[in-house]
Amino acid sequence: MGRAAEELPHGQAGTAPPAALARLLEAAGIRFNGPSPWDIQVRDPATYHAMLAAGSLGLGESYVAGAWECERLDALFHRLMSVDLDVKLVGTARLRLWLAALRARLVNRQSRGRAFEVGERHYDIGNDVFEAMLDGELVYSCAWWQDARSLDEAQQAKLGMICRKLELSPGERLLDVGCGFGGLAAHAARHHGVEVTGVTVSREQQRLAEERCRGLPVRIELADYRDLRGRYDKAVSVGMFEHVGSRNYREFFRVMRRCLDPQGLFLLHTIGGHVTSRAIDAWIDRYIFPNGQIPSAAQVTRAAEGLFLLEDWHNFGPDYDRTLMAWHANFERAWPRLAGKYGERFHRMWRYYLLACAGFFRSRQGQLWQIVLSTRERAGGYRSWRPAATGA
Numbered sequence: 560m561g562r563a564a565e566e567l568p569h570g571q572a573g574t575a576p577p578a579a580l581a582r583l584l585e586a587a588g589i590r591f592n593g594p595s596p597w598d599i600q601v602r603d604p605a606t607y608h609a610m611l612a613a614g615s616l617g618l619g620e621s622y623v624a625g626a627w628e629c630e631r632l633d634a635l636f637h638r639l640m641s642v643d644l645d646v647k648l649v650g651t652a653r654l655r656l657w658l659a660a661l662r663a664r665l666v667n668r669q670s671r672g673r674a675f676e677v678g679e680r681h682y683d684i685g686n687d688v689f690e691a692m693l694d695g696e697l698v699y700s701c702a703w704w705q706d707a708r709s710l711d712e713a714q715q716a717k718l719g720m721i722c723r724k725l726e727l728s729p730g731e732r733l734l735d736v737g738c739g740f741g742g743l744a745a746h747a748a749r750h751h752g753v754e755v756t757g758v759t760v761s762r763e764q765q766r767l768a769e770e771r772c773r774g775l776p777v778r779i780e781l782a783d784y785r786d787l788r789g790r791y792d793k794a795v796s797v798g799m800f801e802h803v804g805s806r807n808y809r810e811f812f813r814v815m816r817r818c819l820d821p822q823g824l825f826l827l828h829t830i831g832g833h834v835t836s837r838a839i840d841a842w843i844d845r846y847i848f849p850n851g852q853i854p855s856a857a858q859v860t861r862a863a864e865g866l867f868l869l870e871d872w873h874n875f876g877p878d879y880d881r882t883l884m885a886w887h888a889n890f891e892r893a894w895p896r897l898a899g900k901y902g903e904r905f906h907r908m909w910r911y912y913l914l915a916c917a918g919f920f921r922s923r924q925g926q927l928w929q930i931v932l933s934t935r936e937r938a939g940g941y942r943s944w945r946p947a948a949t950g951a
Contacts, residue, residue, distance in 0.1 A: 565823040574604035580611060587638040597634035601627050615722065619842030619915075623907045632911060633884065638917025643924075675742070676849050680759035688901070688909070691893030692886045696772070700798035700828060701879040701927045710885040713878070718746040721795060724871065724944045725824050727751040732794035736784050737799020741768030741777065748775040756791070758782050760802075780828055787814055792823050800829040803835065804852045809860035816866045821936035825867065830879070831856060831926035833888050842922035847912050859930065867932035876926040883917040885920050 576591045584590065600609075600869055603626035609617030611834065621627055629635050693699055694714040702713030712861045721743065729752030735744050738757030741764075747753050754776040759765050768779045778948065779911065783797075793814055803811045815825050824943035860869065890913065894906060919925040933941055 562949035571692055573611065573905070574601075574607075575736060576601070576604075577611065580607060583644060584639075586824075587644055588643045589635065589638055595637055595940075596630040599629055599635070600628050603627070606826060614841065615843075616841035616845065617628060618845070619911055622911050623846075623904060625907070626872075627950070632889075633880075633917040633921065634912035636915045637921040638918075640924045642746070645905070652796050663852055664687045668703045676760070677851065678761035678764070679848060680849055682759075684765040684766050686740075686763055688897065691897060692890045693740075696742035696746070697767070698737050698782050701830075702882045702885075704878045705875075705880050710882070710889070715746075716743070718743055719750075720944075721797070721826055721828070721929070722751050723746055724929065725793045725795060726942065727753050727793060727825055728792075728882070729753065734787070734789075734791040734794040736780060736794065736796040736815070737802075738764070738768060738785070739798070741772045743795065743797060745775055746766070746778070746821050748772070748777050750905060753793075756780065756789070758787065759782065784788070784811060784814055786822040787818050789818060790820055791818055792820050794823065794825040795828070796826075796830040797831075799828060801848070801853055803854075804850065805854065805858055808854065808858060812863045812866045819934070821895045821934050822938060823933070824870070824941070827859075827930045827932065829854065829859075829928055829930075831859070831874075831876075831928045833924050843912070843915075853925075859928075863932060863939075866934075867928065868934050868935060868937075871929075871931040871943065873929040874926055875929075876920055876923065879927045880917050880920040883920070884912050887913040887917070 570866075572794070581591060584599075588595075588597075591601055592598065599606075603621070603624075604620075606626045608619045609621040611740060622629075689697060689699060694702075694711045696711075696714060696718070698714040698718065702710060702719070704713045705716065707713035710816070725733070727747060731751075733744075733752045733753045733755045735747075735755055737759040738744050738755075738759050741757060744755040744757040748755050755778070757777060757779045759768065759779065759781060760782060765779050768777075772779065784803075784884040786918050796815075806864070819825055830853050832853040832855045835857050837852070839852060851910075863869070872924075875883045887910065890909060895927055898906065916925075920927070929942075931941065
């Protein structure tokens with residue numbers, strides 16, 4: 560994005576920011592070149608133009624290029640998003656945001672033709688990154704930290720909670736849509752005696768999940784959710800609904816209803832937004848999760864209406880902040896052995912991704928929901944679950 564500070568003429572890094580931009584950040588208690596750990600330390604004054612011209616995209620690209628630094632990126636984004644500065648843009652960035660929202664309304668960015676793009680561009684980047692960053696079961700979704708003292712304990716607690724909410728019984732068939740590296744599938748098969756069909760759009764996830772689930776009654780398929788067939792006693796989707804898109808929410812629930820036994824239960828674990836918005840963060844969309852979209856509560860309930868009954872809605876969004884900070888700590892510890900393969904640009908990009916997302920959840924813009932759904936045909940309703948000690 561611009562030249563690094565050591566390549567700049569002496570004194571250029573101190574060029575004053577545009578007054579309108581400085582005032583905007585001051586509303587969140589952020590200063591350019593200020594003394595606080597969340598302040599933006601500008602190494603290249605091209606950063607100012609990038610922010611005005613491209614908003615979030617420009618901010619992220621200039622950070623990855625080394626044009627600015629920040630001691631505490633998580634705290635910076637917490638402050639930015641606590642006062643919704645991500646949508647209070649100035650300059651041409653406001654127009655870009657409006658155009659992105661219009662595009663999301665008019666174009667199905669999560670069509671069949673694009674279904675595997677996020678797998679290829681994110682989940683297939685290299686399993687060594689995820690093995691270094693995640694817990695021992697390679698669970699790439701929000702952990703549940705109640706009573707947990709480590710990431711491994713928190714992820715085991717989350718997997719156990721999901722299985723209890725689904726009321727799994729030996730011999731049942733479980734459909735796991737967006738199965739990732741197979742952590743939940745293996746846990747459910749091992750601890751609850753169920754037969755699992757896991758589905759992913761990532762070839763690398765499929766390969767590693769098959770390896771990790773060897774010897775268990777688990778089958779891992781590479782498929783788009785729209786092509787699912789068969790009938791299952793229970794169904795679950797963890798961290799996948801963010802890739803479905805608002806134009807496809809209704810179709811997603813139709814598929815899940817088609818695949819679920821009338822007496823069954825479906826658990827949806829998803830990131831949620833505090834308000835309904837079609838806006839998509841441009842930097843995350845370009846560099847991390849292409850074609851993603853975060854649903855609101857209203858969008859979820861509207862899409863499921865008439866297909867499912869809402870049995871339970873559990874929000875533990877603050878736990879994602881803690882999960883992301885744990886992933887970041889693991890990633891930084893592992894970086895020396897990853898650096899030769901991935902390079903410093905990837906290092907800065909991944910750090911920015913993890914810490915910006917931590918700030919997103921800390922600001923409470925981001926939510927994390929587990930929603931239990933059933934059909935009207937289900938006899939006896941749903942037995943309410945109760946939190947239990949960590950484990951299966």
